[in-house]
Structure formats: structure tokens, C-alpha cells
Amino acid sequence: MTTDHWNHRAATRNSAVLAAAVAAVLGQPAGAQATEEGAAREILEEVIITAERREQSLQEVPSSALVFSAKSLEEQGISNVIDVQRFAPNVAINTYNRSTFINIRGVGIAQSAPTSSPGVAYYIDGAFIAHEQFIAQSFFDIESVEVLRGPQGTLTGQTSTGGAIYVRTPVPSSEGFSGYFDQTVGDYDWYRSVGAVNVPLGGRAALRLAATWDSRGSYTKNIGPSPSSPGSGDQFAARAHLRFEPTDSSTVDLRFEYFDRQTDYNAIKNRNDAVTSAPFIIEEDAISYLNQDGYRASIEGRFAISDGVQFRILSSYLDADNEDQADGDRTATALPVPLPLPTSGTNTRLYPGRVGLTTQSFETWVTEVNLLSTHGGDLQWVVGAFYMDETTPVQVLRDNRNTVDFVASTSTIEAEAKNESKSLFGKLDWRLSEAIALEAGLRYSEDQQDYTRFMLPGPPPPGCFPCSNTASSSETTGRVGVKYYATDNSMYYATLSKGYKAGGVNLDPRLEVFGPETNEVVEVGVKSTLADGRLRLNGAAFYSNYDGIQLSALRSVGAGPLLPNTLNAAKSVLYGAEFDLTGQFGALGWNLSGAWLHGAFDEDVALTNPLTSADELVPRGRTLPFTPAATLAAGVQYDYAVGQGLLTPRVQVSYMDKQYSTAFPAATTTVPARTLMDARLSWRPSDQLLIEGFVNNVFDKTYIAVQLQDASSAQGGIIYGAPRHYGVRLKYGF
Secondary structure, three states: OOOOOOOHHHHHHHHHHHHHHHHHHHOOOOOHHHHHHHHHOOOOOOOEEOOOOOOEEHHHOOOOEEEEEHHHHHHOOOOOHHHHHHHOOOEEEEEEOOEEEEEEOOEEOOOOOOOOOOOEEEEEOOEEOOOHHHOHHHOOOOOEEEEEEOOEOOOOOOOEOOEEEEEEOOOOOOOOOEEEEEEEEEOOOEEEEEEEEEEEOOOOEEEEEEEEEEEEOOOOEEOOOOOOOOOOEEEEEEEEEEEEEEEOOEEEEEEEEEEEEEEOOOOOEOOOOOOOOOOOEEOOOOOOEEEEEEEEEEEEEEEEEEOOEEEEEEEEEEEEEEEEEEOOOOOOOOOOOOOOOOOOHHHHHHOOOOOEEEEEEEEEEEEEEEEEEOOOOOEEEEEEEEEEEEEEEEEEEEOOOOOOOOOOOOEEEEEEEEEEEEEEEEEEEEEOOOOEEEEEEEEEEEEEEEEEEEEOOOOOOOOOOOEEEEEEEEEEEEEEEEEEEEEOOEEEEEEEEEEEEOOEOOOOOOOOOEOOEEEEEEEEEEEEEEHHHOEEEEEEEEEEEEEOOEEEEEEOOOOOOOEEEEEEOOOEEEEEEEEEEEEEEOOEEEEEEEEEEEEEEOOOEEEEOOOOOOEEEEOOOOEOOOOOOEEEEEEEEEOEEEOOEEEEEEEEEEEEOOEEOOOOOOOOOEEOOEEEEEEEEEEEOOOOEEEEEEEEOOOOOOOEEEEEOOOOOOOOEEEEOOOOEEEEEEEEEO
16 A cells, blocks of 8 residues: 655655664664665755756756755645745745735736736646636645746746746556545634545556645634624635556646635735724724635646657646625725715725725636657757637726625726737757756747726716727747756856746726836856755855836826726846755754845836825835845754654744835835744654644744735735644545
8 A cells, every 4th residue: 555645755764764763772783674764864855846847856957946845845834825935035925815926036926907917927737827816726735846036938838037936736646546634723713624535547547636625714803893704714626637648658637626715805904093003903894705716627748759759738728706805994984985076096095995896707728839858868958839818807896885785886897808928939958068068048929918998987088988908019038058067966057048028908998008027137056965965055146137127006097096007117136146955964854045135226217106196206226126135944853763653843934024015115015024933743653644733933923914005095904924823733644
């Protein structure tokens, strides 16, 4: 019988350590097999990365990257995508409103709109996820998470300016029936269940089924008349993966996933709360909720068309819906704009009422085809084509005068965005000698966005019903690099890369379209394995010219309301460094990683301040949003032989420096620095069973996770991070 989703090599080595300890206590020598496996425990496991559409050692990839295996995700307690940022320096991931926002090295996205594009590409099993609304639902039954910093696009999928995150789930195996069940129970009414089974279907086919249910209470108490409990929610998701191997050199993978997430929206603290300043007490009079549901399906085929050449095709489809409404003024008193007045941006700020009800639908087709080399020669290559087509209708009811339902809305928006993206790309890797290797990649991208608003709030201008606009952009990007192998265990590299993010149409199409942004990066780095395989040290330094940055602002046209809109800022410069140090010395394991980042505008520019909706000067040298100067993550653990099992305590610390949420530093845009500590105690009485207790945020640090600027009030709001919370976990494999 096999044990599924457990690291077999680690489990074997753990057993060897236990056997050696028992032998020492009894004064008897350990067996030869235990001695060999105990010695294997002394070195680090090889880390595999698949971002280049083939399996490679992390130490061979000339890029600043982090890989979280299933084992490391478990050891560090990473149960959702937001947790990744605590252990990946220069990576910021936040969830608010309906979306998950990812920034790498200060480059990414800071708003959610049907016309916005991510600066960090996110993939699940190779399929590009086009919208940030539907990232978090799939984080269960994970094989690995790969984080690549810097522009991407010559290898796979969609182009990006900030980086890419690749999430892989386990592949079905025909070797035997196996599975696991994983249950977590915590305070604040947290219950999380994850389970999976692997079912051989005979011959060359196998099926893997996985599901999760996650129910959480809120850290925050709502003392207003609303029955909502913002911050609480339930989520269910299920995944099926069928693999068929027609021949020894071909595979076909069919994947299907369903998700249903229902929450009471974010717990957002009014900055000027007149009742209490307590961070986890809010008052709302309106019913708040966020519901997201849908499914994604994909088919992937890999076929050997000749000796050493493989054809790959991956086509995916997403059909999903989003519906949310929230208390705009975040008080127990509704003050909507009086009926005689138009719902202009000025009046909305004077009479902050309901933001409204937003309903969105998403239909996205993505197809990627590749030809790639599979031989083991000195020349490796991949070429590909990418195509995406999506339609996103949206309806917004604003300025409602009723806190229960929308019977008195005076402002309605009906709109539809259509996006089309197509590109060709390729990359060549050439090993010139034992010491020198070169790489070169090229990509050409074309993007078009058509956006139509069918209804405009307030009196529309003549000839603008409906209003439409179109944005088109194209760009040639690429990457060149050199690798130098100083020894068998150390590699130095230098790369020059350019990334691109498409322009688009603003939510009010009467505003000017925004252009594309580009990011040119020079990076030098080192990958090294030291101390006879016990220590791994990787580091990188970079300099980036970031041009045409797409920043979010609140703007209105005439008597229209304030809406999130995107504009292009001036040139900016980012530079910094990252390192990752991992050690395994017998039963002692530890990790230390950190980053330093400087990002600033490189010239004076006039931008719209989200807090005032007025154009203001941003001087050269001002800090860019989402660029904490320093980030750090460290952890240490030790395996003790106790009885018939292993007892492993672990302590980990993360630090993130101060950062700003907009280009206008102020108390209301500052996210202060924070240091958080977690502690875990795991007991493995056998290879099949894990029992664990944990405490997150051990010292109960109160910290701001998000400084929110929105269209409903001049004050915006604050989302606080989770207070100290604890729980127990049981995992059983079979």
C-alpha cells in the first residue's frame, strides 16, 4: 500500500533517523539500510522547477526563483495563496474586494476591473488564469508552487512585467490506489477539510479526485444593525484529473474543477469610526456579501512527433460569476445622495452611502501550443503560440437608498469588456562548453480590448448612449542571458529581459485609454550548493527600468460617479537584491531568505490622488507603491525521535517593511512594517499519520494588511491582518 501526497524520500529518511536513534539507545548498531538512508538525510533534496515546460533543477535555471514543494508547504503551514508572500521576499499578495492582487518587486496590479490585466502571470497546471478574482479558490491538494521574479514570456503562456507563479497539482498514477484526508480545526470557528484519492483505471489510465471545504468565522465583530459578519465565509471546491497514456511517449490530461465561495465580504474598518477605534470592531447597517462560483476545464496533450521533439497543446475554459455588495460608508448610518442631487463624485463624498451591487460574468478561452526539444543534447529549445479570448459583462447598481435590497438605486451601469490576446514566442538554450551556456528568447504580442458601457449614471452627454472605446497594443519583448559554471556546484548568470502588459479601456470609456507598460530588467545571480549538499545558497541582484506604469486612481467625468480608472505614470527605476539560504544538517533543517528593494519615480509626473480625485504633482524620487524596502523570512525545525515516531517543533518569523498603497504617501496610504512569528509542533507516529498543533501570529501583533482607497467615501478603509489564532491538524494517508 502506498502513501499519497507524502514525500516518500523524506519519510524514508525520517524512519532511518528514528532507527538510528533506537539503535543508539539500545547499544546496538543500526542496519546497513538505515545507515545509508540516515546519511541521505544529511543532504538537501533536489528542487525541481517546471516553468520551462520541462523538468529542471532549480540550480540550473538562470532566474531569481523560489519553489515550495508539497513538503515545504506543509512544514510552513501555507494553506492559501496569501501565505506565500510571508516566505517569498519581494512578493506581495493581498486579497480584498473580490480579487487577489499580486506584486513582485513592486510590479503587478493594484485594482480590479474587467479592463485590467495582471502584471504577474498566474498558472494552475500550466493553464493561464486571466483574472485575479479566480486565483485563491484552487489552492488545495498542491504538488508545488513556483515563484519566478522578473519579466516572463519567452517560455510559456501570457507575457508579464513582474513575474509568474506556477501552481502544480499532483498527477494521477497508475501504480496503485492511494489517498489522504487532512482536517484542520482552529479558533474563530475555522474548519478546513482536504481530501484526495488516486484511482488506477487499468492499463494506461488513472484518475485523481480532490476536494476541499473551508469554513471560517470572522476575527471582527459587527456591532451595527446589519446581520452580516464581514470577514467570515465558506468555500467548497472539487477537482478531477484524468490521465491517459496512449503510448510510452504521449500523455493526455483532462482536468475539471468546480468552486463555490460565499462570504460576508471583507471586514473593513472605517478610519474615522466615531464609535470605537478598536481594530476588530466595525459597524455596518447594510447587508454585505461576496459570492463567487464557476468551473474551469482543460485538456492537455503531449505527443512525441519525432525522436527528441514533442508537440504540446493545452486548451482551457473558464466560466464563472461574481456578485458582491458592501456597506460603502462603513457606518451604521446610511447617508445616500439626496434625490434632487446628481450622483457626482463630489456629492458621493459628501453623502457617502452604498457602493452598490456588482455582478460580473467571465467566459475565457485560452489555448497554447508548443514544440519543444526533449533530447539531452547541448541545444534545447521551445517555440509556441498563445491565444486568449474572453468576454466579461458587468452590472453595477450604485448609490442605493435602501440598506436591505436595491429598490432605490439611482445609478446603473451596464457594460461589457471583450479581450483578445495572441502571441508567438520561442527560446533557445545552448551549452557551448562545460563552463559556458547561452540563452536567447523572443516574443511578439498583440492585444485588443473593446469596451462598451450601455448605461451611464447621471445625465449622459449628447451622443454617448452607449459609450464605446477600443484599445490596441503590440510589443516585441525578449530575453538574453549567459551562464557560467565555475564548479559542478556553482553557477553564475547574467540576463537582460523585457516584459510587457497590454493597455486597455477605462471603466468610463469617455476617459482616455491607457497604454501598455513595459519593464526592462538586468539581473545577475548565483546558484550554489555547498557543504557537500547540506547547504543551498541562491542570490540575485537586479536593475529595472519600469516605463508607463499602470496605476489606479478614482476619477469621474462631469456629473458621473467616482470610478476606479487606470492611467500611465512616468518612468520609474527599481533595483534591489534577493537571497535564499537553505540548510539540512541531519535532523536540523532551516531556511533564511531576504530581499532589499528600492523603487522610485524617475521623473516628475502629474497623477490623480485617489483620496482627493485631484491631479497632483508626484516629484522625481518619490517611492513607488508596493515597494517595501526590506523583507525577510526565516524558519528552523528539528526532528526528535519520540517513541515510534518523530516529533518536530518549528518556529518561523517573517518581516515586511513599510510600504505605500498609492503614489501619495500619507497616514491613510501607509502600510506599516510588521514582524510576525508562527510556531508549530508536528508528530508523525507513522508514515501514514500526522498530528499537528500550531499558533500563528504568536505575539498577537495588530497590523494593517491593506490600506483601501475606494469610490464610496473620502476616508477609504483599513483591512487588518489576522490576530493570534491557533488550531490542530490531523492528516492520514492510505
